[in-house]
Amino acid sequence: MSIALSQTSASGAVGTAAAGLADAGRDDASLRRFLHGLPGVDQVGAEARAAALATRSIKTTAKAWAIDTAIRMVDLTTLEGSDTAGKVRSLCGKAARPDPWDASVPAVAAVCVYPDLVATAVQVLRGTGVQVASVATAFPSGRAALATKLVDVAEAVAAGASEIDMVIDRGAFLSGQYAKVFDEIVAVKQACGSAHLKVILETGELVTLDSVRRASWLALLAGGDFIKTSTGKVSPAATPPVALVMLQAVRDFAARTGEVRGVKLAGGIRTTKEAVRYLVMVNEVAGQRWLDPATFRFGASSLLNDLLQQRHKLTTGAYDGPDYVSID
Amino acid sequence: MPSKPAGRTRTAQPAERVAVRKTYKLYIGGAFPRSESGRSYPVTDPAGTLLAHAAQASRKDLRDAVTAARKAFAGWSRATAYNRGQVLYRIAEMMEGRREQFIAEIVAAEGGGADAAAAQVDAAVDRWVWYAGWSDKYAQVVGGANPVAGPYFNFSLPEPSGVVGIVAPQESSLLGFVSVVAPALTTGNTVVVVASSQRPLPAVSLTEALATSDLPGGVLNLLTGSVDELAPWLASHRDVNCLDLTGVPAADRVPLAQAAADTVKRVLAPATLDLAAEPGTSRLAAFVETKTVWHPLGV
Structure with missing residues (x-):
């Protein structure tokens, strides 16, 4: 099987320094050789490092900055079977103006919905600067024929989605069919056109950190603009060690190719405290360059409410309650 | 030094045993944590002899306690009045x-x-029984059917207000404590209570009884420490619905009531608390919201 790396954004800017990487995607065997040649992850070390970074104390003005930065990084998400156009409209209103009482609260980065609701979101968010992201490729299981997945993507893009969150075929990845996963990502990237592609690894199903590192590199090599932890439908979702490994992958990828790709953490991040810990990790592991909505995102729904409550606490000096933020 | 047993009988000198002392901790969400701040303070008897060190709660413990109380509110407020009475008994x-x-x-x-x-102690036990009995009866006293000029059956029902923040009386360490928390619990509220600063130990022991009484975790949360430090945070906390200032001297109540006014809390600041008298229903009626329903007739 031959893999057309030339079609991917990974190849375009890859200079001589990345010649090894271009080779990596040449065929199944070289892909396997490259991914299995990646250094193994010291799981105990990764957990200890993640835990150590979580002990940083971020207070007062630094906390205020972190809260606003985190708000700007939120992909406000609703991915329920019960979603309606009305719910998406109200969510979009919240995305553009998270706090009705306080115009100084920045808008979130994007709203993330199912493909059939993209048109609704686009209509409401026109002119606000908030992006519309859509999950696609038979989300969340990814169990569909490639042609079906591509139609899914094309429809979301046609409806106006500027970001596509695809899921990889975990079954293929875990059974070692790396080229199949690679080809799928390449094909989806092509179907995306100008839309940004986020590749969901579903790390909760990848079992080991070694697999997370391989999947991260696979997605980066195939041209994913972001690598994303989870669908939010599988537990565990985003965990600190997984985030650490993925941030290392984008950092190393940038060091070898000069291309800056993003990381999106999704699922299970509900409190400001957790979000701030991840921001510390981004800064320490990947670098300050990544502390930007263009390269780091939180996929979340309830996190935004907690961020707003903590912001209220900082501005009013009194502890806030859930009565003062919208339910969804 | 433990002495060696001689044969089957121990020697006349009994082994000296190291006393196992109780650590007086907070009671938050059904667990007994120390203060997150790591602080404790000495509690003495009136003569000044050290009794124990009690946990000195911080504003973050208070925040955690309110979170726990809010979480427990749905379950406790929806429990049937009969069931709440059983638990209080x-x-x-x-x-x-x-x-x-x-x-x-x-x-x-x-x-x-x-x-x-x-x-x-007897009076405190009896007070729980008194309020346990009121649990499924106060609604008939506080609520009722209202005569209205229209084809409607109109009735009013008391419903729990939510999370009640209480500063317990400073003097009466057990009866005073029970007299302020029991009525708030009876009507289905959840409680965050700051115990007497100088005499917190009986209240801490009471929480050990609560933990084995089928009272769901988080329904009552106890903080020990400085009232001056904790009360302002309790009064200003926007997720606290009611404030009971019984244990705060009259002179210190105004700033707390002002902080509470920001979120329109119900504030109870009684002039006196007569512990010997029969409690009556005034405290039951203090922390409830009245819901009035118009039900069409002849439909």
Whole structure:
């Protein structure tokens, strides 16, 4: 099987320094050789490092900055079977103006919905600067024929989605069919056109950190603009060690190719405290360059409410309650 | 030094045993944590002799306690009145079994004789029973059918307000404590209570009885420490619905009431608390919201 790396954004800017990487995607065997040649992850070390970074104390003005930065990084998400156009409209209103009482609260980065609701979101968010992201490729299981997945993507893009969150075929990845996963990502990237592609690894199903590192590199090599932890439908979702490994992958990828790709953490991040810990990790592991909505995102729904409550606490000096933020 | 047993019998000199002392901790969300701040403060008897070190709660413990109380509110407020009464009665049963312990702790905390302490414990147990009985009856007294000029059956029902922040009386360490928390719990509220600063130990022991009384975790949360430090945070906390300032001296109540006014809390600031008198229903009616329903007739 031959893999057309030339079609991917990974190849375009890859200079001589990345010649090894271009080779990596040449065929199944070289892909396997490259991914299995990646250094193994010291799981105990990764957990200890993640835990150590979580002990940083971020207070007062630094906390205020972190809260606003985190708000700007939120992909406000609703991915329920019960979603309606009305719910998406109200969510979009919240995305553009998270706090009705306080115009100084920045808008979130994007709203993330199912493909059939993209048109609704686009209509409401026109002119606000908030992006519309859509999950696609038979989300969340990814169990569909490639042609079906591509139609899914094309429809979301046609409806106006500027970001596509695809899921990889975990079954293929875990059974070692790396080229199949690679080809799928390449094909989806092509179907995306100008839309940004986020590749969901579903790390909760990848079992080991070694697999997370391989999947991260696979997605980066195939041209994913972001690598994303989870669908939010599988537990565990985003965990600190997984985030650490993925941030290392984008950092190393940038060091070898000069291309800056993003990381999106999704699922299970509900409190400001957790979000701030991840921001510390981004800064320490990947670098300050990544502390930007263009390269780091939180996929979340309830996190935004907690961020707003903590912001209220900082501005009013009194502890806030859930009565003062919208339910969804 | 433990002495060696000689044959099957121990030597006449009994082994010296190291006393196992109780750590007086907070009670938050059904667990007994120390203060997150790591602080504790000495609690003495009226003569100044050290009794124990109690946890000195911080504003973050208070925040955690309010979160726990909010989380427990849905379950406790939706429990049937009959069930709540059973649980409150169970608290009385559990206290009865620890009667001697409470008497000893009250004597140590407040001074005075064992007889007075025993009377206080008995009164506290009886108070739980009193409120347990009211649990499924106060709605008939506080609520009722209203005559209206229209084809409607119109009735009013008391519903719990939510999370009640209480500063317990400073003098009466057990009866005073029970007299302020029991009525708030009876009507289905959840409670965050700051115990008497100088005499917190009987209240801490009471939470051990609560933990074995089928009272769901988080329904009552106890903080010990400085009232001056904690009360302002309790009064300004936007997720607290009601404030009971019984344990705050009248002179210090105004700024707390002002902080509470920001979120329109119900504030109870009684001039006096007569512990000897029959409690009546005024405290039951203090922390409820009245819901009035218009039900069409003849449909």
